[in-house]
Amino acid sequence: MKRFGLYFAVLLIFTMSILPLYSLVESLRIGKIPKEVTRLHMSTNNTTRVLADNYQELQQKILEIKNPEGEAPDLIILVSSENWVQAVTATSLLAPPINSTLLLVDRNKENEVLEYINKLQPRGERALNGAxxxxxxxTAQISEKIKEHGFKVKIVTGDNATIAQKIYDVKSKLALRKNPWVIIIDQRIGHSYALPSINWAVHRGTPILVVDGDKLPKATEDSIRSQGKQLSFYVMASADKFSSTVRKSLEEFGNVIEIGNRDPIQNAINFAKYYDDRTGFGWQTTTETVEGGKNFLVVxxxxxxxxxxxxxxxxxGLxxxxxxxASPNKLPVVLEKFYFGVSPDWWVTPAEGPYNHTWLLGSTDKISYAVQGRLNFLQEITNYENQGSQGISGLEALTIVWYALAVCGAIWIWFHLSTRMFQLSPFMRVIWVLxxxxLGPVGLWAYYICYRGYGHQVALGEFPRPLWVKVLAATCSTIGSGMPTMIGTGFVIVFLGAPLFLNRGPLFVLxxxxxxxxxxxxLAAVIINAFIFVPIMLAFKENSTYWGTVKANWLTVLISMTAISVGMMSTMWWFMMEYLAMMPEEVNVLWWGSMYAANIAGLxxxxxxxxxxxxRGEKKGTM
Amino acid sequence: MDIKRRLKHTRLWFWLLLGSSLLLAAFLLLYNPNYYKVALTGQQMETELTRTTTRIPGKNAMEVAIAVAQNSYPATFKDNKPGAVILVPADDWQAAVLAAEIIHFPINAPILYTEREVIPQDTLKELKRLDPEGNFQDGNVKVILIGNIGEGVKSQLKKEKLKFRDLTADKTEQLASLLDDYKAMIHANHDDEVIIVPKEDPASAILAASWVAHMGHSIFFVGKDSVSNETRKSLAKRPQDAFIYILGSEEVIPKKIAEELSQYGHVQRFPGKDAWELAVGFGSYIDFGRNFGWWVRRTPRMFGWGIGEAGHNFIFVNPKYPLQAVPAAVLSHMGKHGPFLLVKEDDIPDPVIRYLQTVQPNFTSSREQLFNHGWIIGQSINISSDVQQQIDKLLQVKGP
Known part of the structure; x- marks a missing residue:
């Protein structure tokens, strides 16, 4: 009997100390997943994918979205598919009020370009003399051929910096610019640092100018000088990668701010988060701006x-x-973190929005389906209180801290019990650990209150306490075996799936x-306590048979356990059914949070x- | 005090504990689940995209249901799988509308269609892809059968070792009551808010599906002349007077019925003289007030989408195809929750246009803008590309 009781107590200790960890790990788990799946289409709730095997095909698909039948652009911009600098600088011409479409032109593919132009039928841009x-x-090489088809062509040639300068000029002609923004890209350090700027440029028309490593090209300097005002330069590179000589020469004309980072992924995130409150430049995709919806383009x-x-x-419009x-098969950790950080929350109802949405480009070779599934999950709108699965909300953080305090407290108390409290029965010691x-820190407090200052009485094993401490000790002796039993049983029941016996009568709740x-x-707690724990605990004190002890004490156990359950169960019920918008499962950290709250109420x-x-003398409370 | 001597007999325990805690800590720190295991094979359908709308295609209702389930549940790891799957007979739109009630959490299940005696191959394949986790509030059942489903399906599920809950009933009214009771078991309460929909007018009735998928309230069908006994019994089960919302014009649910229902609680009717207006009426409707409680604490009630501003999502369906429309209710359960709006194959009715104009976002700032989004349900023969383009224009941000 004693041995069984001891084993059972160890099982309970295991329940209370290891199972929360199991829940934590389980809530991050992947589960059983097949290697391959098939689908009918490629959209999910929070992501859209433009399926295409290569960028040529993508171009066709994007044009269908951008210029559906009957919607001709005013201007078509042709850029070579071999020069990223020119393509990036040209994107500032796509912003409203200009109505233009950009085509990437492959070498020796003139016919395709002509086909597109004929299909789109540009109407001519007035500010460019109807070009x-x-x-x-x-792409100037194919201008003759295009002219043959009766279209007016304007040509922009030169080195990259010159082209950027000319685009800046065209831009100034087409649209009045009031803000002092200029984006600076460095053509030496590669396209991945410059790319994040294009989504801003196509939306706001901010000019993109080019520097070349340590050199500030003359064309760039001229075009800055021609503005004749103080500008704000936003550099798409980290401070240590950006040339200090160029920086110095730019400072003459205005503020220079390096937005970027050494890591291209983080570089893009930095740009998404950036906001200059003096000039209004930047997306500021941070928790500051969660009142707005967010759209992302991931490439x-x-x-x-x-x-x-x-x-x-x-x-x-979007x-x-x-x-x-970076890799098609995995979302970079920093990006995952960023997405988690800006995922939308709801306060009253999930219909309140706003929602986040991500567009993906290309086939699953470029960005895999698993990454898409993860992105969809990361953007899901969640209840602020529990932050959805895998999210750590304030309540969950509290639960984890509470758990850690409980475990550390239990370890400490166990050492204390086994080095200082020899005269307590082994069983009583286990009860205190439980x-x-x-109860976490509250349990530690109770232990301290119950044994403080009775050092010389330890030998007797009985403590002459004041009444309120006696009651505390008596309560704790029931809690130690009762609460872990209830929690363990509850865990197993929910793990197996709580039973539902369909009952359409008035007692359906039961x-x-x-x-x-x-x-x-x-029931489990009452039985375990009445038949195992209490007889063992009392066997050290009273000269009585096992059944005698059970008979003498079962009513006390029942009353004590019922008193605890009233607070515990009603709090758990309220917490799970009313307070939390999403009922927690046993594998959610908040399930344990609800239990810890319920335990305090049970106390x-x-x-x-x-x-x-x-x-009434039914319990002594002196042990 | 000879602490060394006293510690002696716990020394082994001390090392054991230290070792195991270090091991645990190391495990937790190094625990790095790979969420990117699954790969995609086969060919996917082209879907028609615009800036703010996405078409969810499907040759027939069964395929639309599958496509919608795939939209909501990528099933690439445990947390984006459903809790269960609801199977509904593919020819019973009323059962499908009712089934939408149990889409909501904690059940968390999409609707798939089945034939009455056999689960079609495609549906079974999708059921396996979804691989539901099991409803932890009902013995981890993985499939829920709704409507009049035969033994063939059940034995098929048994063979596949999929645990199911059988909620089948012959008549629609019986099914409504059964589902109401089933949900009451899970919530330990019959929700006070109920929606009354017309039996003969699918266009109005399907509008309830997206709301209950979002909130889990109960739906009851009524005819033009009478309220059935089952419905009456269910309404009387509310712990206090019910709050009854009628989703149908006076033509399909006459005044007489509304008055009869008022015996069971407070009755309100959504605005709209036909289904087109009703959809918009429901979308913008919201009703606040008191609900259940006593003395110091009364919970408030909130009923209706109440969308009158930008930043929302809409599900565009053609009411001519109710069976196609209803499974799309899952889209307002997860992701971008939003109401059904009704359109014709080649035309957007005026009330819908006016509503979309009201809620269209205006450009405010690049950093904190509200966006609208829309799902188009079905192929272009159900809702034409032209209509999709028009909707897109109405959902896009106006300006700068």
Whole structure:
């Protein structure tokens, strides 16, 4: 009997100390997943994918979205698919009020370009003397052919910086610019640092100028000088990568701010988060701006062509930052963190919005389906109180801290008990460990109150306490075995799926899952306590048979356990059914949070019940 | 005090504990689940996209249901799988509308269609892809059968070792009451708010589906001349007077019925003289007030979408195809919760246009803008590309 009781107590200790960890790990788990799945289509609730095998195909798809039948652009911009600098600088011409469409042109693919132009039928841009086409850089070679088809072509050639300068000029002609924003990209350090700027440029038309490593090209300097006012330069590079000589020369004309980071992924995130409150530049995608919805365009960092093509649909009606991923099969950790940080919460109802949405470009070779599924999950709108699965809300953080305190407290108390409290029966010691595991710091306090200052009485094993401490000790002796039993039973029941016996009569509540869980947990606690724990505990004190002890004490146990359950179960019920908008499962950290809250309530009601028992002499409370 | 001597007999325990805690801590720190295991094979359908709308295609209702389930549940790891799957006969739109009641948490289940005696291949395949976790409030059942479903399906599920809950009933009214009671078991309460929908007018009745998928309230069907006994019994089960919302014009649910229902509680009717207006009326309707409680604490009630501003999502369905429309209710359960709006194959009715104009976002700032979004349910023969384009224009941010 004793041995069985001891094993059972160890099981309870295990329940209270390891199972919360199991829940924590389980809530992050992947579960059983097949290697391959098939689907009918590629959309999910919070993501849209423009399916295409390569950027040429993507271009066709994006144009269908941007210029559906009957909606001709005023201007078509042609850029070579071999020069990312020119393509990136050209994106500022896509912003409203200009109504333009950009085409990436492959070498020797003139016919395809002509086909597109004929299909789109540009109407001519008045500010460019009615030009239909703006041919940039290498694409000037095909301008003759286009002219043959009766379209007016304007040509922009030169080196990258010169082209950027000319685009800046065209831009100034087309739209009045009031703000002092200029984006600076460095053509030496590669496209992945420059890419995030295009989603801003297509939306706000901010000019993008080019520097070349340590050199500030003359064309760039000229175009800055021609503005004749103080500008704000936003540099798409980290401070340590950006040349200090260029910085110095730029400072002459205004503020220079390096937004970027050494890591291209983080670089894009920095840009998405950036906001300059003096000039109003930047997306400020942070928790400050959660009142607005967020749209993101996610592209593989190697695929600048897709990024330039795709960014076009983010120019008006829909806009938001561009983010990068590195590997097709995994979302970078920093990006995952960023998404978690800005995922929407709801306060009254999930219909209140706003919602976040991500567009993905290309096939699953570029960005895998698993990444899409993860992105969909990360953007899900969640209840503020519990932050959804895998999110850690304030309540969950409290639960984890409470759990840690309980475990540390239990370890400490165990050492204390086994080095200082020899005369306590082994069973009583285990009970105290369980009390601390159930009540956390409150349990530690109770232990301290019950044994403080009785050092010389330890030898007797009985403590002459004042009444209120006697009641506390009596309550704790029931709590130590009762609460872990109830929690353990509840855990097993929910783990197996709470039973629901369909009952259409007036007593339907009683056969429902919650009432069943409560009932069986309560019953288990009463039985375990009355038949195992109490007889063992008292066997050290009283000269009585096992059945005699059970008979003498079962009513006391019942009353004490009922008193505890009243507070515990009603709090648990209220917490799970009313307070939390989403009922927690046993694998949610908040399930344990509800239990810890319920335990404290159980201590309070249990204390009241035990007061009566101690006064009437049914319980002693001196052990 | 000879602490060393006293500690002696716990020394082993001390090392054991220290070791195991370090091991645990290491495990937790290094625990790095790989959420990117699953790969996609096969060919996917082209879906028609615009800036603010996405079409969810499907040749027939069964395929639309599958497509919608795939939209809501990517099933790439445990947390984006459903809790269960609801199977409804593919020819019973009324059962489908009722089934939407149990989409909501804690059940968390999409609707798939089945034939009465056999689960079709595609549905079974999707059921396996979804691989539901089990409803923890009902013995971890993975499938819930709704409507009049035969033994064939049940034995098929047994063979597949999928635990199911059988909520089948012959008549629609019986089914409504059964579902109401089933949900009451889980919530330990019959919700006071109920929706009354017309039996003969699917266009009005389907509008309830997206709301209950979002909030889990009960739906009851009424005919033009009478309220059935089952419905009366269910209404009387509310712990106090019910709050009854009528989703139908006076033509399909006459005044007489509304008055009869008022025996069971407070009755309100959504505004709209036909289904087109009703959809918009429900979308913008919201009713606050008192609900259940005593003395110091009374919970408030809040009923209706109440969407009158930008930043929302709408599900566009053609009421000619109710069976296609209803499974799309899952879209207002997760992701971008939002009401059904009704459109025709090649035309957006005026009330819908006016409503969309009201809630259209205006450009305010690049950093904190509200956006609208829309789902288009079905192929272009159900809702044409042209209509989709028009809707897109109405949902896009106006300006800058």
């Amino acid at each position: 239909h086409i703006l041919a940039i850089g290498q 593989n960092e190697k695929d600048w062509q897709s990024a330039v093509i795709g960014s076009q649909i983010f120019n008006k 806009f938001g930052p561009l983010l990068l991923t 009390v601390v595991l159930s 056969t429902g899952p919650m009432a069943q869980t409560v009932f069986w947990s309560y 309070i009601t249990g204390y009241i019940g035990n007061w009566v028992l101690v006064i």
